[in-house]
Structures are given as structure tokens and as C-alpha cells.
Amino acid sequence: MSVPRLSSRRLRSALGVSALLLVGLTFWLGLFVTPPAEVMGNLVRLLYVHPPVAWVAYLAYGVTTAASLLYLWKRTRRRAFDLIAAASAEVGVIFTGLTLATGSIWGRPTWGVWWTWDALLTATAVLFLLYLGYLALRMVPMPEERRGVRSAVAALIAFVDVPIVHESVYWWNTLHQKPSVLNPSLNVEVHGIMAWTLLLGFVAFTLGYAWMTWTRYEISKRRLLLEEAGLAASIDDRMPAAEVVR
Amino acid sequence: MNFREGERKAAAPALNSRSKMTRSLLVLGLILLALAYVLFKGATNSLQYFLTVQQANASRAKLGDTTFRMEGVVVPGSIVATPVGVDFTIRYSSSLDRVIDYGTPPQLFQPSIPVVIQGHFQGNAFLSDLIMVKHSSNYVAEHPNRIKDAGGTAS
Amino acid sequence: MSGYVEAGYAVVTATLSIYAVGLLRRQRSVEARLRDLGAAREHR
Numbered sequence: 001m002s003v004p005r006l007s008s009r010r011l012r013s014a015l016g017v018s019a020l021l022l023v024g025l026t027f028w029l030g031l032f033v034t035p036p037a038e039v040m041g042n043l044v045r046l047l048y049v050h051p052p053v054a055w056v057a058y059l060a061y062g063v064t065t066a067a068s069l070l071y072l073w074k075r076t077r078r079r080a081f082d083l084i085a086a087a088s089a090e091v092g093v094i095f096t097g098l099t100l101a102t103g104s105i106w107g108r109p110t111w112g113v114w115w116t117w118d119a120l121l122t123a124t125a126v127l128f129l130l131y132l133g134y135l136a137l138r139m140v141p142m143p144e145e146r147r148g149v150r151s152a153v154a155a156l157i158a159f160v161d162v163p164i165v166h167e168s169v170y171w172w173n174t175l176h177q178k179p180s181v182l183n184p185s186l187n188v189e190v191h192g193i194m195a196w197t198l199l200l201g202f203v204a205f206t207l208g209y210a211w212m213t214w215t216r217y218e219i220s221k222r223r224l225l226l227e228e229a230g231l232a233a234s235i236d237d238r239m240p241a242a243e244v245v246r
Numbered sequence: 247m248n249f250r251e252g253e254r255k256a257a258a259p260a261l262n263s264r265s266k267m268t269r270s271l272l273v274l275g276l277i278l279l280a281l282a283y284v285l286f287k288g289a290t291n292s293l294q295y296f297l298t299v300q301q302a303n304a305s306r307a308k309l310g311d312t313t314f315r316m317e318g319v320v321v322p323g324s325i326v327a328t329p330v331g332v333d334f335t336i337r338y339s340s341s342l343d344r345v346i347d348y349g350t351p352p353q354l355f356q357p358s359i360p361v362v363i364q365g366h367f368q369g370n371a372f373l374s375d376l377i378m379v380k381h382s383s384n385y386v387a388e389h390p391n392r393i394k395d396a397g398g399t400a401s
Numbered sequence: 402m403s404g405y406v407e408a409g410y411a412v413v414t415a416t417l418s419i420y421a422v423g424l425l426r427r428q429r430s431v432e433a434r435l436r437d438l439g440a441a442r443e444h445r
Contacts, residue, residue, distance in 0.1 A: 016421075023417075027410060027414075030410075031406070031410065034387075035387040035388060036387070036388045037385050037386060037387060037388055038386045038387070038388045039354060039356075039359070039381070040354070040381070040385070041388065041403075042403055042406055043403060043405060043406060044385055045406045045409075045410075046405070046406055046409045047385060049409055049410060049413055050409070053413065094416065094417075094420055097416070098412065098413055098416055098417075101409075101412050101416075102409045102412060102413060105405050105408050105409040105412065106405065106409060108405060109352070109353055109354070109403060109405045110352070110354055110379060110381050111352060111378045111379050111380070111381070112351070112352025112353075112354075112355070112376070112377060112378050112379055113352075113376070113378055116378065117287045117288060117290075117291035117292055117295075118291070118292055118295045119288070119292035119293070119295060121292075122284060122287060122288035122291070122292045123288070123292075125284045126281065126284055126285065126288070129277055129280050129281045129284060130281070132277050133274060133277040133278065133281065136270060136273045136274045136277055137274060139266075139270040139273070140267065140270040140271065140274065141263045141266050141267050141270070168292075172292060172293060172295060173294070173295040173296050173317065174292075174295055175295065175296075175362050175378055175380055177380070177381055177382055177383040178383050179383065180383040180384070180385065183383070189382075189383050189384045189385065190384075190385040191385065191386050191387060192387060194385055194387065208417065211421075212420065212421065212424060215424045215425075215428060216424060218428065219424065219427050219428050219431055222428075222431045222432065222435055223431055225435060226431065226434055226435060226438065229438055
């Protein structure tokens, strides 16, 4: 039984606290310190939230894909990779949801519409549903290893959409603009303190992602320990442990 | 997500596993259905999201009065507010079209801004019922020192 | 501002807070049960 080591626990807490502080700082800079922009005015403030949140979704699915590959390859197959893939996908779905929500809230006053079926928006909606499907697939009862393999394959298939989302603004005509930061020339098309706030947003939400995924993974790991001990709480109340079949 | 309820039901035998199977397959089915809908909308809208004014004018005969989206820049000085919406000229390269729009334009609608409009040709004009503003990926502070230079304070 | 900006920030704050608090609570409950399990074993 692995009781959590203090050092890793402390590291994780520190990660959580710094993520919280940096997100707070980003929000303060974004809402009160940065200037309004040309054309957009105050609506530019959503810039410090929407792209970082979208970036985290990409990152989360990248981690899910890497962990799934490691799980699929027999020599590196470990339960931990399956759990990491699942944890990261769950956080990714939340951030994809936030990408769609903040994008919609930003789109209404700037574009004039909450939603439009351009390639980027459509591919992002597909991304959200694909990984929601991945999480749903994981809920289907089946033996652990079979679930691990099947979800890993599903994760790899779903990841195909990530480059499509990112490249959609180059491949097709879209209403959505091309990226301000993650563009091919890595030329940040944002000025001064606005750029610094945006970059801080990227760092802050990335740390938040790391804390969430790590914590989610630790929870899954401990739940498996509990399950394996055959002592899930409700059953423990009803019958002697010896009778519990795994 | 999978473990959230799992902890309580994990070791519960076959009794629960059947209904859990049905439920999870149902959820999966609903997601696939939603996916099919989104992919259909994508296939019918996103692949050819808009034509530029130039492209639209080139294939005007073929387009007839079908509804499509058209991209261009609002020509400065061409905007006229009407009781039902706004009239303006849209330009892409050297191609121009007069646009008659029904409905309120978005708040960022202004001269020289790129827009995507939805509607169809009728006579010499493009009848639009939706104007969408296409924002660039550049963000520049709004005349940073204008107010201070004038001796005022930002509010 | 415009209402939209505030709404955007609020959606992000609310969603992430709810999720993070949920994680902390789930972590606490699963660890409590693991401790109970350890104690029960020792008892036996």
C-alpha cells in the first residue's frame, strides 16, 4: 500500500497554489491593468483567457495520446499510463468546454454571433465530442486491460482531430482568425503588457492543468487500491470482506 | 469520470453491471449521434465557409439566388443606415458589391473592417440578413496616451 | 465593461473552481477510506 510520499504531496500542493496565484494575477492584469484595444475596446480582455484555455485542451490531449501510446506498447504497458491518459482527457474535456464557452461569449459581441459552422469551430466541437466519447467508453464495464487497450486506441483516433483544429484556419476559409501566438512564425501579434499578460495566462492555466491532472490521477490510483482490496465502502458494510469477489 | 461512481459500485456483482452497461452504451450512442450532427453541419458549411466578393462575382450566374456567405471589407464612406438595417459597399481586391442588410449589424461593424455576410444576390445588390465581423489576430492598445496627453484621466 | 467580459471570466472561474474543489473532496474521501482500510487490517 503506497501511502503518498510527503515530498511529492508537497510538490503537488505547491503546484496547485502557484497555479491559483498565477491565474489570479492573470485575471487581475487582464481585467484591470491592461489597456482596452483598438477596435475591440474592453472585449480584448477575453484574449487573456480564451487562447490559454484552448492551448491547455491541446496539451491535455497530447498528454493523453503520449500516455496511450506508452500503454499500447507492451514493453511500457503500465496501469499508470492508462490512468494518466484518462485523467488528462477528463481535464482536457473541461478545458475544451471552456474553450467553446469563452469563444462563444467572445464571438457574440465581436463577430455578432454566438456560433457559426466554420471549420475551426466545427472541428473544436468535434474534438469535445470525441473526447467525451472517450470518457464514456471508459465507463463501459469491461476487464481492466481490455478497457485500457480500447481506450488507448480511441484516444489515438480522437487525437487526429487536434492538428485539424489547429490547421483549420489555414486549410479552409474561416470566420475565426489565425492564432496570435501559436502561429507558424511564432510571431506574437499582441503588443506590450497585453502580450505579457497573455503569456502569463498560458503559464498559469498550464500549471492549473498539471495540478488537476496529477490530482485526478492520484485519486484514480487510490480508488483502484481500494477496489483491489475488495473493500469498497458500501459493500464493506453489508458483507464480510472474505466474500467479496473481485 | 469512470471512477466517480465506480467506487461505490465497483465490486458490486453482475446485478449492477448490466444496467451500467446499458446506461454507458446509451451515453456513448448519444455522443455518437451528436458527433454525426456536428460532422454533417461541418460538411455542409465549413468546407466552403465563404466566397470572397471576387469569387462570388465571378460565379454570379451560377450562384443565382442561392444563399451563401461572402467575405470582404466594408468600404469607408459607403455605410448608410436604413430603417431595417444598413446599406454599404463591400470590397475584395478590386471587386465591389452593394449590400443591403436587414437586421442590426454587430457592434464592431465599422468602415474598413473585414466582414462575412450571409445572404444572396438580387438584382444588382447582395441581400444580407447576417453580418459577421472578422477580427484580425492583431491586438494593439487603443491610442495608449491619447487621454493622458490631452490632460484627462482614463475611466 | 460589457457584461460579456465578466461572463467569460465568470464561466472559467466557476467551472474550474467547482472541478478543483470536487477533486480535493474526492481526494480527501478516498484517502480517508484508505486509512480506514489500513486501520481495519491492523486491527485484524
